[in-house]
Amino acid sequence: MWPSVEVPRAEPRPEAGPQGVGSRRSSNISKLPAPAPAVTRELPSFSNSRLNSAIPVPSSPNEVGRRLGTMTRAGMERWRDRLALVTGASGGIGAAVARALVQQGLKVVGCARTVGNIEVNVLALSICTREAYQSMKERNVDDGHIININSMCGHRVPPQSVIHFYSATKYAVTALTEGLRQELLEAQTHIRATCISPGLVETQFAFKLYDKDPREAAATYEHIKCLRPEDVAEAVIYVLSTPPHVQVGDIQMRPTEQVT
Amino acid sequence: MWPSVEVPRAEPRPEAGPQGVGSRRSSNISKLPAPAPAVTRELPSFSNSRLNSAIPVPSSPNEVGRRLGTMTRAGMERWRDRLALVTGASGGIGAAVARALVQQGLKVVGCARTVGNIEVNVLALSICTREAYQSMKERNVDDGHIININSMCGHRVPPQSVIHFYSATKYAVTALTEGLRQELLEAQTHIRATCISPGLVETQFAFKLYDKDPREAAATYEHIKCLRPEDVAEAVIYVLSTPPHVQVGDIQMRPTEQVT
Amino acid sequence: MWPSVEVPRAEPRPEAGPQGVGSRRSSNISKLPAPAPAVTRELPSFSNSRLNSAIPVPSSPNEVGRRLGTMTRAGMERWRDRLALVTGASGGIGAAVARALVQQGLKVVGCARTVGNIEVNVLALSICTREAYQSMKERNVDDGHIININSMCGHRVPPQSVIHFYSATKYAVTALTEGLRQELLEAQTHIRATCISPGLVETQFAFKLYDKDPREAAATYEHIKCLRPEDVAEAVIYVLSTPPHVQVGDIQMRPTEQVT
């Protein structure tokens, strides 16, 4: 299933990967006590041996949806009870996105891999996107939304050698998202494609990268006030809340204090 | 004052130009019955002979702010009663932005020129930005926000010759906004710089461009469901509503059905 | 006529502006003793009150062409005795380009303005390009070539505030050149459009910018081994020497030691 993305040092954060939103509620699902099994029933084509764990969503989405109903953002009503797949949902941005979607009343299925190879990610994202699109097509979902978590590194190469290869994969995400947008349009769907390109986000990732030097890891996030995963999740919610005729292609966002 | 931007045919819309938000309420202003005179008192350096009209804001912002208070978006509380200058406010995107800001409780001063030269706009935007920044500096405003209405034409040159020069000016806006971001950071402020880059927006502008051929003008907006000025205004509100440590650099948005 | 371009501090160099190559030799011109008068006869539409001086080409192009014939680069034979207009030819890149073209056997008409406003340049370049294209069209020149001297600043905004506005104008040149390419193709010509985007070039320009501080001016060119105007001229020659079916759109070139 969607792998979590291993993230390099200088701009370290777990990537949420492609996030498909849109499969309409099926009667099958609504009877299920927990979202995880829904994955295998609803989306058997998505499960494979690479799947390590289906992340339990913080609490039952339907219940949360009802409880938090009053918090639904303007424009988010149409997503209530619809299914969102969130990759990399075990932490960082992915987890924040999953929480935010649940809060807005969506049913969220999260997944993650514990080990990721950066270089595999571009291919994985490409495959996942294709699968998500196939799934929407089979269900006649014309208003789905595929959101790729990109990076500012997908738009310019920062002067830290440690993230140059990471930048290359993110440049690829920039191209893939634009290509996807074109293909969805060519197929005469109204499924939208978006990427969100954050700068430095405070996640636990630097601690994996600098696993022998927790000080350096901590320093990554200390010299400026970083983006929080929730800030990226907010961008996802904004993008989803726009009317169906509006397609946000990219949101580029950085900490106000970030230099490059 | 900030000129309205004359807009070319293929992607026609009045530009709102730079929109400075942030001057804190001064006691002078709060006594003024209407925002327009505030311009000359608050911001004398902004007024000049090119100013044609200060656009009356739909209704008294304070009053509207109070009346619409319950509609204030999350994150917009900190902007209540603060001053926003909106250029090109006589119609299209500028007018929609002005209305949206008033709805969120800001005091809005709008201005417009009836005649604009595209080629002057880059310089004008640059001057206005500088003035807005100076004004913020004089008032010790560290959390202001300058939002330039750019265009998707500022990122790629579409294959219509009629908008090639327009594209050039928008490429310039892309560079100016990034330059501004760097300068604001270098000056150790937390003033944020953003551009919003819409594709085809439905405004009355095509009717000015194709003034002899209203059919062609209308056709511009008919072949696809265009962005509305309100969609761009929503993006402005989202950008403003992010926490102070989040700087959205660019939002690229197109009609879902737009090809290029 | 084509103005020389005033250049900012951090990446200072006189711009050569658009350089049209291609008008076929007319019998009128070949009789003229010097190229300067040819301007007014051949290209009356180009001359206007802004013209300060037609730069005398180093020596009679025809004579030089013959004398230097053996040095003609492979691929440059087809340009022999054809007319090149070089703007900003009084110094720096423009002068180097003019010399290189003469060396390759072209007839060169150079022009320059002593005073330039950066912000006028985009418009000027646009006008000149249009005029050059009109001139080619009138002469049924299908294989002309318009080369704009752009800058690396036309592709990314370097972190020096002094060149931010300059960057904006160069971003515009990037868009104009791509737009021109599209228009020439749409008009079913084989006229080619190219921009050359150098980084730091050693010219006398820093001395104009830092006219009160010659030391700082000199320092601009001392910390690294800069490009020389001749290096840019070489790029022009390479671009011209490619076969007619090859259109180099952009050459991005920097000093090997340049950081940003």
Place this chain on the structure above:
Amino acid sequence: MWPSVEVPRAEPRPEAGPQGVGSRRSSNISKLPAPAPAVTRELPSFSNSRLNSAIPVPSSPNEVGRRLGTMTRAGMERWRDRLALVTGASGGIGAAVARALVQQGLKVVGCARTVGNIEVNVLALSICTREAYQSMKERNVDDGHIININSMCGHRVPPQSVIHFYSATKYAVTALTEGLRQELLEAQTHIRATCISPGLVETQFAFKLYDKDPREAAATYEHIKCLRPEDVAEAVIYVLSTPPHVQVGDIQMRPTEQVT
């Protein structure tokens, strides 16, 4: 070893991949009768199980170098008898580059894989580049040159779905080349990094892609006058011929008749 790059339909051509030029002539090599064995002796770290064939260079480079000496391009003298590694040298651009380098007096080692996976290419290019750099470092080569054959698809995503993934890999090459440039500079070398970004090049590749439909394959190259592999090779020679202080970062080149 460097794999040949499988190329998609719309802009089909075998990629030459990274081409390292610069290892100084060693006495070992000069005694070898043919360049192919030199690969395993000179550069054992480059050979691995993925290597299918070392391409025999058209004729002995030394001999060719001497025979073609008079054709050496200005600026190419300093490369005489130096070693060039050309990947994807079995056909298309790679073969043309190898031929051109031999003609300029370099010793060329070519290699190729018969089967390539596009998605592996980014990683392969990254690894090869690293190896090439290591090899130069070990030999104290400060003036080497790494040239990546990119594509116009590395700069904008054309509207053909069949090359969207290919575009993604080429966007990655754009980032990798810029990252490499930064790293080489940071390591205080004068090794140069360049990418060359051609549009549609006429190779035999469309016939592999449309292996069941040779008509469609042929049609790819028939509607316009395409670039030839030799045109790209010429760009490589130009880039190499610039003085050591000049670093061409990118040459973007298209057929004059290419629309997108």
